[in-house]
Amino acid sequence: MPRIALATYDPEGAPNRDRDLPVLVDALRDAGADAQALPWDAPDVDWAAFDLVVMRSTWDYTWRTAEFLAWAERCGKLTRLANPVDVVRWNTDKRYLGDLAAAGVPVVPTRYLAPGDTPAADDLPAAGDFVVKPAYGAGARLAARYTPAERQTAVAQVARLHAEGLTAMVQPYLTRIDVSGERALQFYGGRLVHASRKRAVLSPGTPYDADKVAHPDLRPWTPSTAERAVAERALAAVPGGAGLLYARVDLVDGDDGDPRVMELELVEPNLFLWLHPQSVPAVAHAILTAAVAPAG
Numbered sequence: 488m489p490r491i492a493l494a495t496y497d498p499e500g501a502p503n504r505d506r507d508l509p510v511l512v513d514a515l516r517d518a519g520a521d522a523q524a525l526p527w528d529a530p531d532v533d534w535a536a537f538d539l540v541v542m543r544s545t546w547d548y549t550w551r552t553a554e555f556l557a558w559a560e561r562c563g564k565l566t567r568l569a570n571p572v573d574v575v576r577w578n579t580d581k582r583y584l585g586d587l588a589a590a591g592v593p594v595v596p597t598r599y600l601a602p603g604d605t606p607a608a609d610d611l612p613a614a615g616d617f618v619v620k621p622a623y624g625a626g627a628r629l630a631a632r633y634t635p636a637e638r639q640t641a642v643a644q645v646a647r648l649h650a651e652g653l654t655a656m657v658q659p660y661l662t663r664i665d666v667s668g669e670r671a672l673q674f675y676g677g678r679l680v681h682a683s684r685k686r687a688v689l690s691p692g693t694p695y696d697a698d699k700v701a702h703p704d705l706r707p708w709t710p711s712t713a714e715r716a717v718a719e720r721a722l723a724a725v726p727g728g729a730g731l732l733y734a735r736v737d738l739v740d741g742d743d744g745d746p747r748v749m750e751l752e753l754v755e756p757n758l759f760l761w762l763h764p765q766s767v768p769a770v771a772h773a774i775l776t777a778a779v780a781p782a783g
């Protein structure tokens with residue numbers, strides 16, 4: 488009986504918001520595995536006793552990244568960890584978009600301002616709306632959309648990100664998102680299992696430190712050939728990507744109408760199985776296959 492741990496986080500009393508977790512635990516148990524959900528930072532867990540540890544909803548990692556990566560490093564030495572720690576480390580820092588661009592993958596054009604870099608006059612776009620957001624982040628935390636007239640507020644946000652030790656990202660606001668939304672293509676075991684689409688998250692005038700609805704109006708989506716092609720090119724460009732168990736590729740249309748990678752989520756993607764219950768068997772099968780695969 489394969490032993491599988493699904494790594495999650497401890498929301499300290501609040502109910503765990505990972506709706507995929509109980510569904511996956513049940514599906515894996517029904518398929519004959521000994522499956523358990525465990526917080527990644529739970530003390531005294533014998534990770535070596537599992538054939539496979541899958542990062543599922545380690546959603547506190549964005550504010551505990553060093554600690555989380557140290558755990559992943561340890562865990563990956565004790566047993567098989569998905570995704571592999573090197574991929575995870577690369578993916579926790581959104582500067583990976585630069586690596587994808589260098590490999591010829593269409594991505595949202597991005598400028599990075601590390602702590603210590605004061606925004607120069609040409610670092611914030613003079614024309615068109617733009618976005619400032621952190622290079623480590625999730626749930627649109629500390630992200631905002633600005634007009635060129637709001638430059639001073641944007642500079643203050645960059646300073647706030649720097650004060651938290653975060654690198655700031657500056658991107659043009661891709662206006663087509665207001666019409667065609669953002670698409671998330673989900674891969675498991677090397678196959679596209681489903682896709683969803685959501686509305687734009689950032690509205691004009693919403694302060695960067697306001698809470699945002701992360702997945703407004705999420706719906707099932709049938710990806711176009713162009714979307715699939717960009718997603719597959721992105722996955723092919725991941726360093727060490729041959730070892731991926733799962734991936735979510737988030738795409739938004741550029742001004743030319745062609746899809747661009749907004750985010751590649753290889754650490755703890757929300758799977759949205761509640762919206763795609765037909766994918767549960769395929770996901771459970773991919774996890775089981777990885778758990779019993781020969782080492783190496």
Ligand SMILES: Nc1ncnc2c1ncn2[C@@H]1O[C@H](COP(=O)(O)OP(=O)(O)OP(=O)(O)O)[C@@H](O)[C@H]1O
Binds near residue numbers: 661
């Ligand atoms: N350049 C952009 N143009 C238009 N919208 C953007 C842009 N960058 C971010 N957004 C909006 O902000 C949201 C959050 O941005 P992003 O996905 O990059 O950060 P995140 O914090 O990792 O979010 P999440 O974890 O919720 O996916 C996006 O889903 C999108 O609606």
Ligand SMILES: [Mg+2]
Binds near residue numbers: 737750
């Ligand atoms: Mg996102």
